[in-house]
């Protein structure tokens with residue numbers, strides 16, 4: 362997965378890159394990124410900061426190959442950013458409560474076993490007033506033909522993508538996750554950036 366991820370993501374990133382730049386602003390000093398993968402967001406985090414060496418960035422990344430790729434990428438994309446990884450045991454992330462100004466979560470909630478549990482951890486880690494920034498591909502509207510296609514394709518897609526589910530109502534789970542204010546935008550990737558059944562996306566912010 363770590364090996365193939367960047368190769369398959371080039372077209373996707375042409376579409377998603379500007380959205381990441383727009384989303385990853387006003388991050389504060391203390392940032393936790395859930396599932397940073399190979400570190401695609403790091404350059405956006407770096408660009409958003411006036412003094413990258415003052416930032417505290419903690420990644421929660423279960424995949425050792427992904428962590429290695431991230432550390433390599435960080436050498437060029439954000440050499441001044443201090444990189445730390447936090448462990449996770451039984452879903453509990455080793456970061457103290459109310460620590461973070463910002464939690465970043467992009468393209469992660471499609472594959473975690475329990476979305477609500479991950480969002481509860483994001484909420485716990487955030488300071489009051491802190492923000493969760495998210496971007497996820499999601500299920501098409503209930504009853505649509507596209508939703509039916511997503512449900513048929515998901516078991517095969519999961520085999521190819523380390524457990525990624527196409528038919529999750531992530532927006533609804535976010536709405537129930539206990540955040541004070543949720544701003545969520547529905548959008549579709551431009552044709553060709555993803556297979557058609559991965560086009561429905563959401564992005565936005567949730568404030569603790």
Ligand SMILES: C[S@@+](CC[C@H](N)C(=O)[O-])C[C@H]1O[C@@H](n2cnc3c(N)ncnc32)[C@H](O)[C@@H]1O
Pocket residue numbers: 395396397398399400401402421422423424427466467468469472473474479
């Ligand atoms: C599709 S990649 C997304 C990488 C990056 N965030 C992006 O926007 O391209 C999903 C990442 O989430 C990680 N992941 C899977 N389960 C996780 C969990 N429970 N907590 C944190 N990260 C997880 C995977 O190892 C993988 O690196």
